[in-house]
């Protein structure tokens with residue numbers, strides 16, 4: 001049978017080629033190991049410059065080695081046969097022989113684009129696209145798309161259908177994997193879209209938004225390496241479980257330079273918990289909270305009600321409200337943040353009080369001399385009364401102190417919120433020791449911006465900072481020149497100067513990567529920000545993110561229909577308008593890769609019946625099961641859940657099962673399941689050891705499981721004031737099977 005013989009020969013050929021690629025990878029690793037050992041062995045001798053150069057080389061070799069190790073699994077996944085007879089292997093990184101013959105092209109390189117974009121309609125010079133299916137280092141199979149006219153008749157639209165369906169049907173492990181071998185054309189267009197400006201990617205559940213966002217981050221780091229290496233990319237996601245779920249994707253694509261953060265982690269030094277009160281989230285999310293924080297700061301620059309007597313070494317001086325008001329106005333006029341402007345305020349009043357002291361002393365004992373003035377000034381500065389009076393009028397403040405007192409002292413809150421009702425203020429008030437929540441973070445950030453640093457640096461430190469800054473401005477000017485034109489093209493002009501950019505990224509003389517430095521620095525300006533589940537962001541959270549990227553280069557992915565936060569967006573226009581007007585571009589993803597058609601349709605019917613318009617992406621595959629709905633007698637849900645677990649675990653077939661329920665039910669469900677299944681029961685995205693996850697719909701956001709059991713769907717539907725967000729999110733998590741247990745009413749539409 002010549003045909004199978006030739007298929008066999010093809011497979012053997014690929015195995016030999018792939019083995020050669022792994023040999024080359026091994027050689028490169030050995031080379032980097034040796035270079036690293038050599039620089040490390042050279043010891044800490046020589047000038048500062050030599051030492052820092054050596055450190056820089058060591059870091060470079062370490063990074064490269066980490067990258068070469070990270071791409072080991074499924075190193076190569078494709079081959080293109082071109083019309084001109086050329087053949088191109090596509091893999092996670094580029095590889096060449098010692099004499100620079102290309103062995104494999106990085107998937108992000110322009111020459112690899114055709115692997116994702118070529119269709120029978122538009123072949124882009126490609127005759128055949130081959131998917132290589134690897135397990136570890138071994139080629140297990142090959143799958144060819146021969147791009148010729150016969151394919152047109154079949155109307156094929158999925159690329160590498162076999163490889164794609166195999167990936168989609170595989171069991172979930174609790175960690176997201178990359179899709180680099182099977183990226184589809186509509187996804188690829190978004191991944192490779194130009195960097196400047198704000199790109200919004202709207203797509204229903206399971207359309208690959210997260211996957212696309214991560215691959216885009218990797219693509220941008222590759223294609224704008226120079227700029228992004230120093231400025232860094234920030235990726236923001238909804239929860240810690242979600243960050244954990246996606247954490248391995250970028251390293252597997254050979255990229256480690258991305259700072260990943262939840263919205264609660266954007267203020268260095270603060271670990272905020274989720275905001276559980278939707279009413280508080282909504283109020284704190286309003287853009288007008290920026291004015292509230294500004295009022296709170298202004299209110300801490302206070303005038304005394306009447307003149308104040310101050311004892312300075314036995315002489316009584318008077319500080320009048322008028323004097324304080326004048327000093328305050330002049331300090332405010334500097335335009336500096338509160339803590340920095342305080343220096344001016346204090347300087348003016350100390351001088352005036354010193355004059356007063358001198359006049360008082362002269363009146364009692366005749367004129368002194370110039371040298372005396374320094375002593376008098378020192379007496380004034382160190383007087384306890386003076387210090388107290390100045391602090392009462394203009395206290396140095398940290399953001400934490402300002403916001404904590406704003407939210408816990410009724411008088412402070414009332415004075416700063418003339419626009420709020422008493423009822424709204426009551427929602428905000430809480431005890432002084434309450435933990436920080438996600439919706440406090442933008443308030444803290446706003447405060448930090450208005451307050452500035454506590455300690456103005458002086459002397460040598462300052463000179464060093466000035467020198468660093470001059471160098472940073474030169475670098476920033478260069479990078480601005482590079483992006484200026486593209487920014488102008490999309491209508492963004494004059495948003496940022498080189499000084500601004502440099503001011504943000506003060507160089508630090510150490511070996512930290514840009515990513516490491518950026519994650520500890522609130523004022524860091526990122527080169528690009530990727531926001532996942534972006535529909536959940538409040539206006540204040542957007543404001544914070546815009547500040548983190550003055551160039552306004554964003555990839556924003558989300559699904560408006562999945563909004564569950566009370567502070568979240570109702571439309572992209574509403575979310576972005578205050579910051580970018582209409583200068584953003586919308587792309588849509590239209591194919592659902594996660595959820596089988598029967599389940600996806602039930603979720604859409606439910607949403608429509610509840611009056612919500614959702615985008616209904618086309619599911620790529622039918623599942624084996626329709627959604628199952630169980631009506632349960634009152635008070636028997638947990639018992640029923642335990643009874644059906646064996647059947648559901650059987651259906652999950654060794655994959656992951658999630659029980660999604662309203663937060664109030666979670667403790668009971670968790671302990672009932674743990675009593676039977678012990679350590680297999682966990683939370684978050686689950687894992688190989690913990691294949692049963694119990695979680696609330698918010699935490700389930702962005703995650704996926706082989707089988708999902710939803711408890712009390714009616715309650716999830718109604719939880720967020722009629723928005724279908726929570727139930728819609730819960731119903732669209734499974735890759736195979738969905739079951740719903742209802743004591744109360746079953747929302748309309750689910751059962752068709």
Ligand SMILES: Nc1ncnc2c1ncn2[C@@H]1O[C@H](COP(=O)(O)OP(=O)(O)OP(=O)(O)O)[C@@H](O)[C@H]1O
Nearest residue numbers: 179182183184205206207208209210211593594702
């Ligand atoms: N081209 C592709 N090849 C293989 N798998 C894919 C592809 N696109 C998406 N997937 C898979 O489909 C699933 C859903 O993708 P992803 O989580 O990115 O969707 P999403 O749009 O972010 O969903 P949601 O809004 O529901 O969180 C994931 O398992 C992902 O790996």
